[in-house]
Amino acid sequence: MKAIRRFTVRPVLPDALHPLSDLARNLRWSWHAETRELFQSVDPERWAASDGDPVRLLGSVPHARLAELAEDRRFLRRLGAAADDLTDYVTGDRWYQSQAEAPSRAAELPAAIAYFSPEFGVTAALPQYSGGLGILAGDHLKAASDLGVPLIGVGLLYRHGYFRQSLSRDGWQQEHYPVLDPHELPVVPLREDDGALAQVSLALPGGRRLQARIWLAQVGRVPLLMLDSDVEENDHGERGVTDRLYGGGSEHRLLQEMLLGIGGVRAVRTYCRLTGHAEPEVFHTNEGHAGFLGLERIAELCDTGLDFDAGLESVRAGTVFTTHTPVPAGIDRFDRELVARHFGPDAELPRIDVERILGLGMETYPGGEPNLFNMAVMGLRLGQRANGVSLLHGQVSREMFSGLWPGFDPDEVPITSVTNGVHAPTWVAPEVFRLGARQIGAQRTEDAMTVGGSERWDAVAEIPDQDIWDLRRVLREQLVTEVRERLRASWRQRGAGTAELGWIDGVLDPDVLTIGFARRVPSYKRLTLMLRDRDRLMDLLLHPERPVQIVVAGKAHPADDGGKRLVQELVRFADDPRVRHRIVFLPDYGMAMAQKLYPGCDIWLNNPLRPLEACGTSGMKAALNGCLNLSVLDGWWDEWFQPDFGWAIPTADGTATDEDRRDDLEATALYDLLEGRVAPRFYERGQAGLPDRWIEMVRQTLTHLGPKVLAGRMVREYVERLYTPAALAHRALTPEPARELATWKSRVRAAWPRVTVDHVETSVATTTAELGTTLSLRVRVGLGDLDPDDVEVQAVAGRVDGQDRITDATAVPLKPVGGPDLEGRRVYEGPLSLDRTGPFGYTVRILPTHRLLATSAELGLVAVPSEDVGEGAGVLLR
Numbered sequence: 001m002k003a004i005r006r007f008t009v010r011p012v013l014p015d016a017l018h019p020l021s022d023l024a025r026n027l028r029w030s031w032h033a034e035t036r037e038l039f040q041s042v043d044p045e046r047w048a049a050s051d052g053d054p055v056r057l058l059g060s061v062p063h064a065r066l067a068e069l070a071e072d073r074r075f076l077r078r079l080g081a082a083a084d085d086l087t088d089y090v091t092g093d094r095w096y097q098s099q100a101e102a103p104s105r106a107a108e109l110p111a112a113i114a115y116f117s118p119e120f121g122v123t124a125a126l127p128q129y130s131g132g133l134g135i136l137a138g139d140h141l142k143a144a145s146d147l148g149v150p151l152i153g154v155g156l157l158y159r160h161g162y163f164r165q166s167l168s169r170d171g172w173q174q175e176h177y178p179v180l181d182p183h184e185l186p187v188v189p190l191r192e193d194d195g196a197l198a199q200v201s202l203a204l205p206g207g208r209r210l211q212a213r214i215w216l217a218q219v220g221r222v223p224l225l226m227l228d229s230d231v232e233e234n235d236h237g238e239r240g241v242t243d244r245l246y247g248g249g250s251e252h253r254l255l256q257e258m259l260l261g262i263g264g265v266r267a268v269r270t271y272c273r274l275t276g277h278a279e280p281e282v283f284h285t286n287e288g289h290a291g292f293l294g295l296e297r298i299a300e301l302c303d304t305g306l307d308f309d310a311g312l313e314s315v316r317a318g319t320v321f322t323t324h325t326p327v328p329a330g331i332d333r334f335d336r337e338l339v340a341r342h343f344g345p346d347a348e349l350p351r352i353d354v355e356r357i358l359g360l361g362m363e364t365y366p367g368g369e370p371n372l373f374n375m376a377v378m379g380l381r382l383g384q385r386a387n388g389v390s391l392l393h394g395q396v397s398r399e400m401f402s403g404l405w406p407g408f409d410p411d412e413v414p415i416t417s418v419t420n421g422v423h424a425p426t427w428v429a430p431e432v433f434r435l436g437a438r439q440i441g442a443q444r445t446e447d448a449m450t451v452g453g454s455e456r457w458d459a460v461a462e463i464p465d466q467d468i469w470d471l472r473r474v475l476r477e478q479l480v481t482e483v484r485e486r487l488r489a490s491w492r493q494r495g496a497g498t499a500e501l502g503w504i505d506g507v508l509d510p511d512v513l514t515i516g517f518a519r520r521v522p523s524y525k526r527l528t529l530m531l532r533d534r535d536r537l538m539d540l541l542l543h544p545e546r547p548v549q550i551v552v553a554g555k556a557h558p559a560d561d562g563g564k565r566l567v568q569e570l571v572r573f574a575d576d577p578r579v580r581h582r583i584v585f586l587p588d589y590g591m592a593m594a595q596k597l598y599p600g601c602d603i604w605l606n607n608p609l610r611p612l613e614a615c616g617t618s619g620m621k622a623a624l625n626g627c628l629n630l631s632v633l634d635g636w637w638d639e640w641f642q643p644d645f646g647w648a649i650p651t652a653d654g655t656a657t658d659e660d661r662r663d664d665l666e667a668t669a670l671y672d673l674l675e676g677r678v679a680p681r682f683y684e685r686g687q688a689g690l691p692d693r694w695i696e697m698v699r700q701t702l703t704h705l706g707p708k709v710l711a712g713r714m715v716r717e718y719v720e721r722l723y724t725p726a727a728l729a730h731r732a733l734t735p736e737p738a739r740e741l742a743t744w745k746s747r748v749r750a751a752w753p754r755v756t757v758d759h760v761e762t763s764v765a766t767t768t769a770e771l772g773t774t775l776s777l778r779v780r781v782g783l784g785d786l787d788p789d790d791v792e793v794q795a796v797a798g799r800v801d802g803q804d805r806i807t808d809a810t811a812v813p814l815k816p817v818g819g820p821d822l823e824g825r826r827v828y829e830g831p832l833s834l835d836r837t838g839p840f841g842y843t844v845r846i847l848p849t850h851r852l853l854a855t856s857a858e859l860g861l862v863a864v865p866s867e868d869v870g871e872g873a874g875v876l877l878r
Helices: 015-025 027-031 033-042 044-049 054-058 063-070 073-091 095-101 132-147 236-242 250-275 293-303 308-317 336-341 354-361 375-382 391-400 430-440 442-450 458-462 465-493 502-506 534-541 561-574 591-600 618-623 635-640 659-683 692-708 711-732 735-754 867-872
Strands: 113-116 151-156 164-167 173-176 199-203 209-219 222-228 282-286 319-322 333-335 372-374 385-388 513-518 548-553 583-586 603-606 628-632 646-649 756-762 774-782 791-799 810-813 815-817 826-833 840-848
Touching: 015 033, 015 054, 015 063, 015 073, 027 033, 027 073, 027 209, 033 044, 033 054, 033 073, 063 073, 095 132, 095 711, 113 132, 113 250, 132 151, 132 209, 132 222, 132 282, 132 442, 132 711, 151 250, 164 465, 173 561, 199 250, 209 236, 209 250, 222 250, 236 250, 250 293, 250 333, 250 336, 282 293, 282 711, 293 308, 293 354, 293 375, 308 319, 308 375, 308 711, 308 735, 319 375, 319 711, 333 336, 336 354, 336 372, 354 372, 354 375, 372 375, 385 391, 385 711, 391 635, 430 442, 430 458, 430 465, 458 692, 465 502, 465 583, 465 591, 465 692, 513 591, 513 659, 534 548, 534 659, 548 591, 561 583, 591 618, 603 618, 618 628, 618 635, 618 692, 628 635, 628 659, 628 692, 646 659, 659 692, 756 840, 774 791, 774 840, 791 826, 810 826
Parallel strands: 113 151, 113 282, 151 222, 282 319, 319 385, 513 548, 513 603, 548 583, 603 628, 628 646
Antiparallel strands: 164 173, 199 209, 209 222, 333 372, 756 774, 774 826, 791 810, 791 840, 815 826
16 A cells, blocks of 8 residues: 655654754754765765765664663764764854954945855755755855855755656667655644744735745755745645755746745845845845746835836845856846736735836847746846856856846956856865875865965975875775666666576776766767767777776756656767777766765866857866866866866867867877777876876876865855955945935936937047057037936957957047037047057047946947048057
8 A cells, every 4th residue: 555645754863863864954964074974974874875964864773772872982072072063163253243243344244145046956855956056055155154244045945756767678768757755854843833834825816825834955055045946735736836956847846946035035034034144145046047036026116115217226236146057048037927917916016016026027129028027137136246157158148148237348247257166075075185184184174175266286296206196096996886787777767677688797997098078968068979970989988008987977857858858868889889888878977976076087078169158167166086088178178277287178269160070180189089099097106106297297287176166166256256346236225225226227228318428529539549649538528418427438458350349448538628519518528548559549438427337338328429420530550
């Protein structure tokens, strides 16, 4: 008979063991080796059976074993030390607190930051992630905790998570959705003071309501609030809103994103009320999914008497928006009518005019779809500060969203970049950590991996070559063992009998060059590029002196049959008896597998279509373990690649190259690198019998890339470059200044059509000029109903290309001379220095300016000379 309901009956811990419960409920154990070792010692077999999850472990340990441990003095000493260490970690001062002690900084740093994301990959024991976005969000929380940054995470609790992947006999991806019981997860329900479950509620069309309870996961010092709609008060449809990550149709997705954004703000307010946590001054939207949080915050301000426009300015000032996609197809877009139905008098946020809500997300720019509501566009309009996740992705984002700032060059679009990082204590193998600890001590090693701050890890230079090479072999050997176990389990799932699987004992070799490739499987990541020339790949795998072996993993989205076909194509190749000992596909890629895979590989392969990889952090995790990167120059690798510690796959991205030919050319370049440079270097031996040049590349990777790829570095950049300026702007936009700014923007927008550059003249009439010459510019402008204080008139000068476009522009403000003439025109003057040789050009433009603007491009308004004015002014000097 099948049970209609399941639940876990927890043991009652003896008083002496109560700290175990606190240790299990704080997810710091997931990156703290000593705490994990303590739990393992409770019952090693059950620890392995629970997949290293302390909550599951404690739910299965017999009472007799607990009673035995309660009398074990050695165990109790270790338990006390671990509990004290956690207390010190969550209450002691860390990097952020040391920053706040400086008088100049104390008044600037945010009191708290709320960080919203649709997914969080904190640990495999809390499977609420699908891929890079969630892993990045989890690493962001963990690094914030290590640094002492007062962050509150906000997400959803999905009853089925993403999905579990297996393979059919013929290699087709199968999806499974096991039910996750929150009571079996490392989360606790948030409760009101009277013990009632804390909940948030959203209004739905037709008078219905969507209720959600708030679960709390403690990530070190950082609380993570997770909303769950599977509550009895909801109808069947509403209960399923948080059923699956990225599942369901358009309305289902809209409801998830409304719950995340609007419900998430309400959850934060509830949490702060119940715990006394400081209210966030900054709200960080990790991708557009949580964008509706801005609407809820505007509605809160409207309830205090502000109008919509003033509320919008106040909310924008304290909002940071991070975009993670380099392609428009990766952005959530909803039909206009669907969004309109869920807001207004009969639904959510009834006090706000629906047209104002729609205006924030509509694609009202050339090339946009006027009837689609774009979540990233709303995120940019609701956030005064925005960023991409690598230098290259910042450039791509500025071009992709440039329609929101017409008249500005992409370089001036106000989207900066903070390159992603990874949480070293999560991803660095214990063996690597111990090697560092032997060199500089455990505490210094931990500080280097969490706080960061140094440009180089010079201590790596002192580690003997033999130690590095021995470490690499140990890690490779562990991966071989892991792969064989997982491969055997996969084949059993595919229907194979024990008698068929003897060959698995010979899969992979701990002395063979090992390549890893693991990520999601959209087409642009090109899972099967390595199969482009199968004969050549076979030659690489089976080379008699310099063989390579490849471990592949990845999930295709359940609705992406094209991605599933790529998986099947790879699996079928890996099933070939001629090569199956050298190439394997491991199903169900997730955090637990990744933590074995990154350290055990010698090469991390990445071959996306450039520039479609926003950042790509898997290669960073590999690098922290001494694995070398072999990658297309995309994302973070474009920024930090050097020949000293890896290889760049050349790209064939010319406009004349079709997709098929591009794949052929880049696959050939990949084979050439592996055959001619990578494999020979791995197998080449020096006088001591070691691959000296390979070991030196490992050393250079750790020395130079290690400090760069840290999530601690990333979070410190967010604090210094985005969170602190946002907090200062938020404080400046109290109700009166917010009203002032909103009124001023409205006046400027109305007057802008009459702002003109009427005449430009210079003191040099010839078409040549010498380096060091200073021109005098005199410009006559029309400001319509605006005053000189409302604008800045600039000369913009620099080198020009063949189409007379200024390529390295410098802007110089011009000053008004006297009052308006009889026609109301004003004259501006200023010097222009010819500080560069070669083709040089200038133009003049007018921008709005106000003390409360973050950038002069914020309004997307600019006035430039007409072509007639430009031609008459000698705009180009050659």
